[in-house]
Amino acid sequence: MGKRKKNYFVKHFEQIFVLTVLVSVSIINYYIPYKLAFLNFYYLPILIASYYLGRNQTLSGAILCILWVVIYAYLSPESFFFEQTRSNLFYNIMAWGSFLILAGIILGNAQDNNKQFLKNQIALSKKLAIHLAVSSGLNSEMDFDTLFPLIIHRLTEAMKAERTSLFIIDEENQEMWTKVAEQIGEIRLPLGEGVCGRVAETGETINVKDAWELPYFSKEFDLKYNFRTKSMLCMPITNRAGKRIGIIQVINKLEGEYFNREDQELLQGLVAQVAIALENSFLMDELEVSFESSIRTLSATVDAKHPLTAGHSLRVTEYALMIAREINLDKEEQEIIKYSALLHDIGKIGIHDSVLLKDGPFSPEERAEMNTHPAKTETILEKFHFPARLKTVPFIAACHHEKVNGQGYPEGLKDEQLPLGSKILAVADVFDALTSPREYPKYDGEKKLGFNPMPLAKVVSILKKERGHQFDPNIVDAFLRILPNALELHRGTHFPEEYINKYTETL
Amino acid sequence: MGKRKKNYFVKHFEQIFVLTVLVSVSIINYYIPYKLAFLNFYYLPILIASYYLGRNQTLSGAILCILWVVIYAYLSPESFFFEQTRSNLFYNIMAWGSFLILAGIILGNAQDNNKQFLKNQIALSKKLAIHLAVSSGLNSEMDFDTLFPLIIHRLTEAMKAERTSLFIIDEENQEMWTKVAEQIGEIRLPLGEGVCGRVAETGETINVKDAWELPYFSKEFDLKYNFRTKSMLCMPITNRAGKRIGIIQVINKLEGEYFNREDQELLQGLVAQVAIALENSFLMDELEVSFESSIRTLSATVDAKHPLTAGHSLRVTEYALMIAREINLDKEEQEIIKYSALLHDIGKIGIHDSVLLKDGPFSPEERAEMNTHPAKTETILEKFHFPARLKTVPFIAACHHEKVNGQGYPEGLKDEQLPLGSKILAVADVFDALTSPREYPKYDGEKKLGFNPMPLAKVVSILKKERGHQFDPNIVDAFLRILPNALELHRGTHFPEEYINKYTETL
Known part of the structure; x- marks a missing residue:
């Protein structure tokens, strides 16, 4: 139980800090004779709160402070000994209170906006860094046999997933095939079969928390390899001409229950890089095959x-x-x-x-x-x-x-x-x-x-x-x-x- | 002259805004009877200043406010009619002033840090976005004849320069050549000649404010094409095996006098992308040539x-x-x-x-x-x-x-x-x-x-x-x-x- 308390303290450190300052100020205010001037000290917890806790919590705090001082002044106006009249006292408190709220709004808002802005920026930078790393990595590889596992490796890493499968669509035979779905050997499947087959056929993106709940998910591989497919994000790979050339299937998000919208957007971008790299390697491969073919014909002609x-x-x-x-x-x-x-x-x-x-x-x-x-x-x-x-x-x-x-x-x-x-x-x-x-x-x-x-x-x-x-x-x-x-x-x-x-x- | 005034106003809008609020508060403070309570209103310009102007200007403003109120109170203590004693007045002002400063420090500091952080983040994002755009653009092009002008175009854009030249090193002939240095036709130069030739030979990066001051800069082209090369950033393109395959020369930075360290870092990164794209296209080209060569031999053999x-x-x-x-x-x-x-x-x-x-x-x-x-x-x-x-x-x-x-x-x-x-x-x-x-x-x-x-x-x-x-x-x-x-x-x-x-x- 001690550990849980400590965790609670660490998690709520900022709130506890603000509260401590606030209570300290209130106690000092209670004992000090110059209460009206000292009211300014309430800015201290409010400024701190605005910095750490954002607008809404700061505003709540400010309103609580005002309520507390109003009640105190109502019950014991003689404590604010400088004031000769109740109306003067009212003006003072109103002025102080309004600015407390104003300060809270301005500061808190600014802080909220900045935090959101920063968060977006950091997320964007991370995303771009991943994109760039994947893109450079993939594009410097033209050999299909090396590229294939590299794509799987990079995407698994970038998507923080447990496993990734890459299927290449073989339109001629109405099949799709994969070389290595990590650990697992080569697999050929007819288009339309299973989740990837569906994606290959319809071009839709499938993103689910538990693949086993999909009626068209085939549990065969899971059962065979003692694997449990939970969250799954499956997306078509489309080349520049708009033709579907493959399918990417990312399985079991490591941090989190499922692939969220941001993950999906990230994969969308990465798949564009994968498409370029695959097409380049196809082109190269095709030309290699043509070259060998022409040499073999030449050789046979000479023979x-x-x-x-x-x-x-x-x-x-x-x-x-x-x-x-x-x-x-x-x-x-x-x-x-x-x-x-x-x-x-x-x-x-x-x-x-x-x-x-x-x-x-x-x-x-x-x-x-x-x-x-x-x-x-x-x-x-x-x-x-x-x-x-x-x-x-x-x-x-x-x-x-x-x-x-x-x-x-x-x-x-x-x-x-x-x-x-x-x-x-x-x-x-x-x-x-x-x-x-x-x-x-x-x-x-x-x-x-x-x-x-x-x-x-x-x-x-x-x-x-x-x-x-x-x-x-x-x-x-x-x-x-x-x-x-x-x-x-x-x-x-x-x-x-x-x-x-x-x-x-x-x- | 009216335009210049307007520009000055637009440029210093934030300072003018803060100053206006500050003067308004001071004037109201002069006429209002509840001066002590109204002192809180000075938070208004200070909060605004902290948000717009950062720590240093806000602090200066806060100190000016305090000085002004201290002098006012010293010259006319009776204006602060609630105060019965000078020492009470002193305490009040001290308390108010301290917090004014504190608020300025906390807010201004936070704002300064955030701005710096944001600036870094934005710069990073921009850099990554440029990298990614250049990388995707270049990598989806395997045809050398299309790639060559594309590299020049993308780098000129990304580096915000007036012109870019790309030289390919032809080691066999100890030459380097370029297809189109924009507007200008094909050029072949012996290695070692001029700025690019020097970079090709030594592998160093040359970054100068005025190329005409370099002893080995050839003004020939400038004079011939009525061009004035000022700032210049010239860098070798090195392939994955560490071999120099070309030189990139970026000329005349559009915004600024010369290419700064950040520009140089950006180009360094971009040149890595260029190297990948060039190598891929060389590989493809080489194989294309081999293919055509084998077909021509086959054709001649049949003939x-x-x-x-x-x-x-x-x-x-x-x-x-x-x-x-x-x-x-x-x-x-x-x-x-x-x-x-x-x-x-x-x-x-x-x-x-x-x-x-x-x-x-x-x-x-x-x-x-x-x-x-x-x-x-x-x-x-x-x-x-x-x-x-x-x-x-x-x-x-x-x-x-x-x-x-x-x-x-x-x-x-x-x-x-x-x-x-x-x-x-x-x-x-x-x-x-x-x-x-x-x-x-x-x-x-x-x-x-x-x-x-x-x-x-x-x-x-x-x-x-x-x-x-x-x-x-x-x-x-x-x-x-x-x-x-x-x-x-x-x-x-x-x-x-x-x-x-x-x-x-x-x-």
Whole structure:
């Protein structure tokens, strides 16, 4: 109980302070002879009250003071000994009292207004600061995969909520999907289902104290993940063109029972920032996909001119990426390898068909021309305006026929001069060349080697033999570890069953 | 002079108001018999003063009031007729005076603090509002060409300056460049030159009252454009990785002599937003350029398989864009036409070499296969993940052999069913096919038409003849208007001098 008393005292400290001053003044007034002049002292509690308690309480206090002095003067006029007549006394008290009230009104009003003004200003500043933080944070992120959790994180923080879900509307499939509703994995829902689905369909804002009371709220997730959705604020994300692109759902306000009007206004503003960030990242994503798509088409087009069967560059890309992942290269390095692999043979565009498609052994001049293709790859790709993160692609692609012992072409670069990406390409390229059927036969000098792929066991023994000579030992080792997966990927298609089986029997 | 008096009155309205009340109270006090009680009325001007004028002026006023009443009471104590003794009078005045001062202090202090607090809050809110407006504005713009003037416009507005320049650092060439320093055209400067060049090199912030006093300020532009650079605030733009990517130069503060510390802080914050927006747009731009680059390489690769001489698709693109500009299509439509033209023949990848490269007349089956290339173009491009703004490219490209009379292929679509872009492609494609030398001769049935381009006069007469049949009349008209430019573009290269001259002689 002591604690509760203390809390009461702390909470009402200002009222108690004013009251103490007021009572002190009244007691002094009772004992002092110069009562009329001392009446001025009543300004003290009233000024203090006006400062701390605002207009209404100050006015009540002032009126109480006046009543008290009027009653006192009526009951004992002789106490105010300066006054000779009752009417003089009346004038004095009236004048004093009026100004007491006036002072209370002026001061209290000013104080009230200022406080309200300040409160608004502080709220506005806070709101703007949150807006700005969210906006800068979101706008500096264009990668959708990073942006998605960032939006959820920032909104949960800004809205002081327990959880936030972000759904993206997939109009084509009449679905909406979310990647991570924190802790929970990817979810796809038909438009119209549940609270978010309703918001997606109608564009309305839903703001409730207890979501479980909504007839269209699905308790499924709550029950599954042992969660209790109470307050919920759910709003559509609309892009600049006025199209709904997603839904934001903020759940369980931490400070307070529900999301009030101010929260709703704050989220409204934040959602505008989210819309900009999402649209930018969609644009970027779309263009990334288009870029990759054009490179893949280009790669396939070049392959169509290739003496190996179609799909060579694509398979080299697959193998190279498997190796890259096996040796734990990061996403950016994997991307560089992907494009280097897709485009490594683009220089073959510049080789005359009479050489490229020759059905017979190459003369030394023809061999020399054929061997210019990596340099031509570099020339073509250097004219290509790659984004900064892919600036190394031309060189990596150009070195796919280099060998770690320095006996490759075009430059005869050695181990330490070769980028890791080229060493990966070298293994992947040779593996696919040896394991693919050919449209034109391969020749070893004058000797025709035929159209058929080399048996896998022989390919593996070549890779092992060239480990440390033609190829980087670590890359060969990594490749041999991922070989079963590479074979599995094309089992029954590029690699006939018996081709694989013949090899696995020898193991 | 009347106006100046009025201004003085408006400016000092509050002081005049307080003074009027004070004088009125003093005059009433002089005539009223109940002087002691009426002393309370002096609270009136003091309360008003405290509200309007702050602590110091209120205190001065209160002290003046006390002095006045003390002197009055000393000279004429009998006026305060209630008082029987001088000492009583002294107590009364002392009490009244003390509280007058106390009221002045409490009220004035509170008011001063509140005003300062409010001022800070308002300044902060304004700053945040500017930040937010600039940030949202800039971040919703990813197109560099639109972003550049937008940054200049927003910063000029936010900084209340006369002019803003934005320089982008081109590290490769050790230069910096600006597109539009408002009114003034594009400028390239070596790093290190002038104020911006210095900022670009050292990363310092330069803030001066008069730029002409800086030894390294170049007055050249001022003199050339009859401009006077006075105050100047110049700051580097640093990206998230800490690299300087540009310089912002704000010139001539409109309200005030120079940019103060607050202005500098504001710009510092805004420049962070500018950096984000610029980087996003660079990323986007880079990727756009890469995309276009890959499409152009793809287009050239397809052309290499083409029976027409290399560069067919590129020339069709040039002609199509000339027509598009001639009929005032907007930038977005021009872009669609550019990609449709570059890729219109990509379907030829899917035509067997034996047909595509046949040196002899086509059999009906071969002709049929050849004519599948527009449909194949559509199939390939539909698998292509174009960005949303280019979604119509596959269909436009697929219809380049359609005719407005419905007798084209593959669908036999008619005028109103054909997109404008296809009608443009049709004219550009036929014009280039007829005016280009061929690697394989063209045949009309069994008749070999040879390798040479058709004389221009004949080509023009075909276009005119097919106006309204094969081709859209407006497009033919537009093409004939831009024909001189098209010929000029390739004069002496694709079009030999005599080829053009032979035609122009006939005009």
